[in-house]
Every structure is written in structure tokens, then in C-alpha cells.
Amino acid sequence: MNCVMDRRGIVHVKDDESFHKPLLPIYKCKKELVQAAKENQFLIVTGDTGSGKTTQLPQYLYKAGFGKNGMIGVTQPRRVATVSVAQRVAEEMNCTLGDTVGYQIRFDDCTSEKTVIKYMTDGCLLRNTLTDPDLMKYSAIVLDEAHERSLSTDILFGLLKKQFQLRNCKKRKYPLKVIVMSATLEIDKLSAFFGYCPVVTIPGKVFPIKERFFNLIGPRDKESTAYITETVKITLQTHLNEPAGDILVFLTGQSEIEKACHLLFKKAESIDYRHDVYDSSVEGLLILPLYGSMPTEQQKRIFLPPPAGIRKCVLSTNIAATSVTIDGIKCVVDSGFVKQLNYNPRAGLDVLEIVPISKSEAVQRAGRAGRTAPGKCCRIYSEEFWNKCMPDHMIPEIKRTSLVSVILTLKCLEIHDVIRFPYLDHPEEKFILEALLKLYQCGAIDRTGCVTKLGHFIIEFPLSPNVACAVIKATSFGCEDLLLPVAAMLSVEQVFIQYGDSLIQKEAERSHEEFHELAGGCNDFATLLYIFEQCKSSLNPSSWCKNHGIHWRALKSALNVEKQLKEITNRLRENKDFPIERFDGPKNEFLRRCLCAGYFSNVARRTMGRTFRTMDGHGSVVHIHPSSALFGKEAQLEWILFHSVLVTSKIFVRTVCPIRYDWVKDLLPKLHDIDAYELSNVAREEVTNERIMKRESKDETGQCNDRIQEAI
Ligand code: ADP
Ligand code: MG
Numbered sequence: 001m002n003c004v005m006d007r008r009g010i011v012h013v014k015d016d017e018s019f020h021k022p023l024l025p026i027y028k029c030k031k032e033l034v035q036a037a038k039e040n041q042f043l044i045v046t047g048d049t050g051s052g053k054t055t056q057l058p059q060y061l062y063k064a065g066f067g068k069n070g071m072i073g074v075t076q077p078r079r080v081a082t083v084s085v086a087q088r089v090a091e092e093m094n095c096t097l098g099d100t101v102g103y104q105i106r107f108d109d110c111t112s113e114k115t116v117i118k119y120m121t122d123g124c125l126l127r128n129t130l131t132d133p134d135l136m137k138y139s140a141i142v143l144d145e146a147h148e149r150s151l152s153t154d155i156l157f158g159l160l161k162k163q164f165q166l167r168n169c170k171k172r173k174y175p176l177k178v179i180v181m182s183a184t185l186e187i188d189k190l191s192a193f194f195g196y197c198p199v200v201t202i203p204g205k206v207f208p209i210k211e212r213f214f215n216l217i218g219p220r221d222k223e224s225t226a227y228i229t230e231t232v233k234i235t236l237q238t239h240l241n242e243p244a245g246d247i248l249v250f251l252t253g254q255s256e257i258e259k260a261c262h263l264l265f266k267k268a269e270s271i272d273y274r275h276d277v278y279d280s281s282v283e284g285l286l287i288l289p290l291y292g293s294m295p296t297e298q299q300k301r302i303f304l305p306p307p308a309g310i311r312k313c314v315l316s317t318n319i320a321a322t323s324v325t326i327d328g329i330k331c332v333v334d335s336g337f338v339k340q341l342n343y344n345p346r347a348g349l350d351v352l353e354i355v356p357i358s359k360s361e362a363v364q365r366a367g368r369a370g371r372t373a374p375g376k377c378c379r380i381y382s383e384e385f386w387n388k389c390m391p392d393h394m395i396p397e398i399k400r401t402s403l404v405s406v407i408l409t410l411k412c413l414e415i416h417d418v419i420r421f422p423y424l425d426h427p428e429e430k431f432i433l434e435a436l437l438k439l440y441q442c443g444a445i446d447r448t449g450c451v452t453k454l455g456h457f458i459i460e461f462p463l464s465p466n467v468a469c470a471v472i473k474a475t476s477f478g479c480e481d482l483l484l485p486v487a488a489m490l491s492v493e494q495v496f497i498q499y500g501d502s503l504i505q506k507e508a509e510r511s512h513e514e515f516h517e518l519a520g521g522c523n524d525f526a527t528l529l530y531i532f533e534q535c536k537s538s539l540n541p542s543s544w545c546k547n548h549g550i551h552w553r554a555l556k557s558a559l560n561v562e563k564q565l566k567e568i569t570n571r572l573r574e575n576k577d578f579p580i581e582r583f584d585g586p587k588n589e590f591l592r593r594c595l596c597a598g599y600f601s602n603v604a605r606r607t608m609g610r611t612f613r614t615m616d617g618h619g620s621v622v623h624i625h626p627s628s629a630l631f632g633k634e635a636q637l638e639w640i641l642f643h644s645v646l647v648t649s650k651i652f653v654r655t656v657c658p659i660r661y662d663w664v665k666d667l668l669p670k671l672h673d674i675d676a677y678e679l680s681n682v683a684r685e686e687v688t689n690e691r692i693m694k695r696e697s698k699d700e701t702g703q704c705n706d707r708i709q710e711a712i
Contacts, residue, residue, distance in 0.1 A: 024052035025204050033057060033200055034064045037140070037177055042194040044146075045181045047202025049364070050325040050371050053181045054085050054144055058117045059093065061140055062100075067116035069174050070139035075122040077150035079105045080292045081323035084299050086110070086119040106462050107491075107561050122152035129159060130412055130459060135176055145323060146182035146190060149396035149425075155406050158422045159413070161194060183322055185360065185393075193424050207370040209377050217336060217381040219388045222356065223648070228256050230380045231335040232263045238331055238378055239268065239311060243279040245330025245375075246312040248320055250365050252354050253339040254291045255494060257315045261289050264313070283309035290316035290324075292493075294553075302326055318357075321364050325371070332369040334362060336381040336390070342400050343431065350402045351647050358394040359386065398427045403435035404465055408444055411451045412459050419680055433676035440679055441601055441670050442469050449679045453577050460568055463487060469598030474590075475569045477583040482591050484569070485532035486525050488562035490643060490655070492554045495531065496627075508549030515548075516629035523657040524628050525591060525643075532558060592641070592657050599641050600667040603659065610634040612653075616671055625652040639664070 025047060026033075036043050047053055058074050066072055076082040086103035095101055102111030104120040111118055120128075122143070128135075135141065141160065143153055160178050180190060184201075191199050216230040228251065235249050251257050268285040271277065286306050290299070303326060306312040314326060318338050338357045341350050357365070362379070369375025379386070407418050415421060419432055439445045442465050444455035451459075454472065461468040467487045474483035489495060496512055519530035531548075535555045538544040545552035572578050583590060596603075604612035604622055612634075614620045624631050625646060639661050642653035 024056060026052035026056045026202050029200060029202050030056075030060055034060055036198055036200050037061060037066070037179060038064070040198055041175050041177060042197035043177070043179045044187060044191055044194070044197060044199040045179060045202070046184050046187050046199060048204035048206060048367070049183055049322045051202045051204050053202070054081075055089055055092065057179070057181065058119075058142060059089065061142075062117055066140050066177065068139070070137055071116055071118045072140045072142065073125060073135075073138045074117065074119045074142040074144055075125050075153065075156065076119060076323065077122055077145050077148045077153060078292060078319055078323050079121055080290075080294060080299060080319055081145075082119050082121050083108075083110075084303075084324055087300070088303075089117060089119070107557070107564055122150055122156060126152045126156060126159075126406070126409060127462065130409065133163065133413055134172065136172065138176060139174060140177040140179065142179045142181060144181045146180045147185040148322065149394070149398070151397040151401055151403075151406060154396060154398045154424055155410070157193065157424050162415075162422050183364070189424070193422075206367060207372070207374045209366050209370040209375045211366055211377045211379065213379045213381065213383050213386070215382040218385050221385075222389055225256075225354075227335045227337055227380065228260050229263065231333060232260050232267070234378050234380050235260075235264060235313065235315075235333045236267050238333060238376075239282075239285055239313065240271070240276055241278050242331055242376065244281050244311060246306065246314070246326070246328045247331045247333060248326060248329045248368055249313065249315045249333040249335070250321065251315055251317065251335050252337050253317060253352075254289075256339075257289045257291055257317065258497075260315055261287050264315070281309060282311050284311070286310050286312045288312065288314045290314050290320060292317065292319065318361070320368065321361065325368075327372070329368050329371070330373065330375050332366055332375070332377045334365050334377060334379045334381075336362070336379060336385065340400075341397070343402055351645050353647065356385070356389045356391075358391045360393050362386070362390065396425050398423065399425060399431075402438075403427060403431055404438045407432065407435040408439055408451070408455060408459055408465065411439075411445060411449070412456065416449060417680075433680060436679040437674070437676045438601065439465065440674060442466065442598065445679065447674065447678065454579075457572055457575075457578065460572060461565065463491060463565075466598040466602070467491075470594045471565065471569065471598075472572075472579070473581075473597035474594040475573060476579040476581045477590070477594070478580075479583065479590060479594075480566070480569050482529065483594050484562050484565045485529050485558070486591070486595075487565055488558040489528040489532055491561050492557045493551065495528070495551055495554045495558075497549045497551055511549045512627075519629070520588075522629055522633065523592070524630070524655040525595060525657050527629055528655070529591070531555070532562070535559075589663075592659055593663055595641055595657065596659055596663045596667065599643070600664045601671060602642050602653075603664055603668070604640050604642065604653065605661075606634065606638050606640075612640060615668055620651055622651045622653045624656055625654040628654060628656045630656050630658065 033045065045053060045057065058072050061067070061072050076085065082103050082105050086101055087097055090097040090101040093101055098110045098112055099114045101117045102115040104111055104118065104124050106121065106123065143156055146153060180194070182190065187199055191197055214234055216234070217227050221227065231249060231251060235247060238247055251260055265287055268287070273283050288302055290302050302314055305328060312328065314320065320326060336356055337354050338361070340353055340355050342353050343350055366377035369377055410418050410421060419429065436445065436449065439455070443452060444458050444465055446452050457472055458465050458468040461471060463471070467490060471480060471483050471487050474480045497508055515527050515531055519526040531550060535541050535544055535550070536559060541555065542552045545555055585593060601616045604614045607613050607621070610623060612622050614622060624634060630637065630640070637658050639659050640656050641659045643655035646652040646654055
């Protein structure tokens, strides 16, 4: 048996020495791909998921010598896929993870000087451009999973097109190669965007899939959570009635998956395998969750074949639709929903929402059952739901989320005219203007739209500008130790465990309430700080977490994130321009006053009863979420500050603390004192005229953008 050890000393056993490489569809195109990459600066590679693009193409490039003049950087929109493919490729190449093959995700860099193939999240590469705008460290960039149209990938499209057409030849000895990989979607549009670059298509074979609608969810259930129990029901039914073969279940997010696993486990436990199961070779069910923030070792179990007689059932987020491929899946159960970050105009903020998937996503999900043999797809929803609630295609992230962070990145890269940046799909102008406004409000850009000193400090933190601002404020007072744990806790996955089982859930909730009380009883940020400190100082942090209904994984990453943030604040303090201030209020106000510096746009005032109204110009009516320490205490409050928003039938604010009007009264006018057009560097008429011109020229290639770009 062949074993490899990674940098952390964890031994990985290679499950299959040959790794079936010659069997993957991409193998036949190897020569053609290498040749095309040599001959072209931009190249598009397309093929069905599972054909070997992500794991094989970087190895082909490496073997063809592309890594000699710089790294081969491969981007992924998802963290979990980034780590998992890097690990897989390191195994295939028989090397230690972190040596020739490494990965980088936010707060976790597993690369070294030896690294040649570097898998990373698209967000990481975007951040890397800040210190290496010409990507001199790379010889080739592979933008993978382009069809997902994540915000960072979309921005990288524009950057690579714009920057490298202009600068490539001057500074670099060898031109940077850009390879865009995508499932078979929107290929013509992508090729046109990159100057009609060539496309290599990997021929694939898909087996027929029997699809069935189960009519358990209809148009009226669009906003209910019934889909979780219905999905569990169909999964169990599938397990009982289908012959051997693994099941892949698509759900929405970590807590929904944990809940479903729990329900399914309880039901599967009581099955009498001698009588109840249709196929007598099936003797049990192995239930495995798969979601973004899972620890790497646990992820590996997903890919291992189940023990003989056992049926594997993976309950996954959308990640298993395209980013990772699990072999042996014979049946897909589709809940029809996905968790998506959407800009919510009602709340004026990005909000995580559970929405119906698009028809093309549903087809993609079903396709996972037909990779190696004919398969089956059970859709828990009705055909009416398909027709009425599911859009044809997913809307790219750039058109539905806040652009604040990416616009600041572009500005720091000296791209000032963010309206006329070559976007593959142009976001609505009002989203760009709103982002500029937010940046102005938090002091990251000045009235002329230029990045301020504070803006340059903010971009140093891999955090949202709100949190970064609060951290900077605390650091300037010399008391960042109070803020950094809070910032870390806000950056990691859900800290509080939610059990599906109501008895255990009640116990966990009691423990959470106790934390609120111990932390003072009226400040959710302080609760986070309290949990962090308690966990850190306990002798056995993991069992401490377990005993208190807290996710140890989340806390472990928070401890790590805090350390990294501390390194950044220590470094920035050396900078002579870094602000130093004196805090002269009482100590118990300190945390909240620092939060005000970053979150003053998330402030609301009580109107009547238990409702509050936000102050950011949207004037939305919001309620305090039941999970907050302040829930039920509304009558005693006047002004509150909140971290996030959850929209259901009402708008709820989560992670809340009370503040005093005095602390924000000088800041609030900033929310209204400027017209966003003033910040955009372009006059309103100019932009409008240009829009018309662009529409008339019907130039989808973006050449129009370049022409304008050159003219300014
Ligand atoms: P594509 O990018 O075209 O979707 P991949 O390169 O991701 O294809 O996958 C090719 C094959 O490699 C899959 O069929 C799967 O069997 C295998 N594979 C990919 N990632 C892993 C992993 N982390 N562990 C085990 N097998 C994997
Ligand atoms: Mg892939």
C-alpha cells in the first residue's frame, strides 16, 4: 500500500495506485490541451463535471514545463473544493501537500517555496493581485468552475483581460497564460469576452437518468422549511426501494444538513434490514455530511468507497453539483433549494437566503447520478414548482451581492473608473454606486473616489470593511485584544450547535442563554468574546465546546484567525501613518464604541413596541432575532447596532448590542452627505451616454470598454 504524509504529519493512504487516470475523459485530449495552452494566451476548456479538468489539467501543464517560470495557479470558488482537490492531486503526484502541490484559502496557507501547482480560492488570488498586480509569481492562471460565476472569478476575468492585454508584454519575459475552465455553459459568451479565444471541448459520456417529481413541495412552499423533512423522507424511501448504489442528497447549508443527517440517522437506525430493504445486499446506511467548512480529514471519507454491504449517502450543499465529484453515485435526491447570498433591497444589505435553484442547476444535480452507469433522480418538488418557481439559469453573483469589497480591491489596484471596468456581466449601476457610498461612509475612499490611508489599512484585513474598521479603531486605542476575538468569531462558521432533536436542542439553548447572562446579558458581541475567552483558557477546549453546545471546529478556526489578525495589526502599527488615539470613556463602553466606528451604517432606533427602524436611508423596519441576548428586552432599548440580517416574513437583525446616540451622532450624517455619482469619478450624463453608445454598438466582446479605457 502506498502512503503519503502531509506537512502536518497526517498520513494519507492512497486508495488506488493508478487513480484511474487513463479512464478519465480528459486523458484523450491531453496532447491537444497542452498544445493549445502553448499556442494561446487565453484558452477555454470545457467538459462535463467529473471529466478530470480540475485534477488533471494542472498536472498536464506541470509536466509540459509550464511551472518552470512561475507557479501554475488554479482558482476555485469554494474553500472545501480547493483543499480537497489539492490533497487529491498531491496524492496523485505522490508528493507531500504543501510541497510541489499546495493550496491557499483565507486564513490557511499550505504552500512553500517548492510549490508549483497552487490551488486557491478565487478570493485569495484576487487578494494576491494587491501585492503582485502583474501576477509575476505565476506562469499560468487557471480560472476553474467559471460557470459558477462567483463574484471574485468574475472580477478576475475583467482584471486578467484588462491588465494583461495592456501590460503583459512589457514586464514579463514570458506572457502569462490564462485558462478558463467551465462546465458546458455560456462558452460562446466567455470566448467572445476573451477576444474570441479558442475552446477545447472534452467529449463526455452521460448515461440516461430517470427523473421523477415527487410533488411534496409546490409553489406555495417557497418560503417554508418543510423541504428538509420531505427530503429526508424521500431519501429513506430511496434507500429502502433502490438496489445497491450510493445516494447523493442536495440540501442547502450546514445547519440544514446536520438536521437532516440527524433525522435520517434516527429513521435508518430502526430499519430491519432483513425485511424492510428491497435489495438484500444492502445491510446498512452510512450517512455523511458535506459542506463548505468541514475539516479536511472528514471530507476525505466522502470519497472513500463504503464498506461492503453498506450504502453511502452523502448529504451535501451545492458543492457536490460541480466542484467535487463523488464516484459510485446511482441516485440523486434533489431538495430544489440552495442557500445564496443575495442583496436584499428591503434590508439594504447582503442576506443569506434559501431560494429555489435554477433549471440548469437541477439538470446539473441530476447528472451526478449518471456518470458511470444509468441513474435516477428524485425531485421532491412538483412539476408546477419547476415551471413556476425555478428560473432557467442562475443569476451571477456579481448581479446580486454587495460589491463593497471588490470595488475597494479594484480601487487599490488603481482602477478608478469602476463603472467602466470590463465586466462579463455588468452589475447594475446602482449596486456600484451603493458600494462606493458604503466605502465613502466608512472612510475607505474620499469625496473624489480615491482610496484613503484608512482604505489602504482596511484592505490589509481579509475581513469585510465594517469589521476591519472596528478592528482598526480598537488597534488605534491600543485595545485590539477585545476586538480581535470578536472579529475572528464573526469570520467563522456558525458557533452555536443546532440539534435537530428538540430535547438536546433545548439543553443547548439553555447553555447559550447562560453565556448571554455571563457576558452581561445585553450584548451579543460580548457573548462571542466571552465564549472565545472561556474556550481559550480551558484545559481541554474541545470537550469544553462539546459540553456547552459549541462547535469546536468553529472555535478552533476562530483561535487561528485571531492569531493571524493579530499579526496584521502588529504589522500595521509599525506604519507611521497608522492612527493612534486615546480612549477616554468607561471601559464597558469600549467594545461597543469601536463597533460603532465600523458598523454605524447598521444602526437602528426603536420606533414602537418591539420594532426598530434602520438609519441608512432605507429606513427598513427590523426586529431582534430570537437568538439574541436582547430578544424580549426591546422595551428597554432605544438605539441598537447589528452585525447581520435574516429575512423571512420579517426582517430580523442578528448579533446585536445597544448603543448610545451620542456615539454615532457625528457619524450618521456621513450616510447622507454625498451623491454617489460624485464618488464614481464620472458625471451622470457621461455614464448614461456611454451606456447608450455601448448598447448601440452591440459590442459584446468588451472591445468597446477597452476603447473607452484607452481614451481616458
Ligand atoms: P472535473 O474538474 O472535470 O469536474 P475532476 O478533476 O474534479 O473533474 O475529477 C476527476 C475525477 O477525480 C473524479 O471522477 C473523481 O473520481 C476523482 N476525484 C476528484 N477529486 C477527488 C478527491 N478529493 N478524492 C478522490 N477522488 C477525487
Ligand atoms: Mg472541476
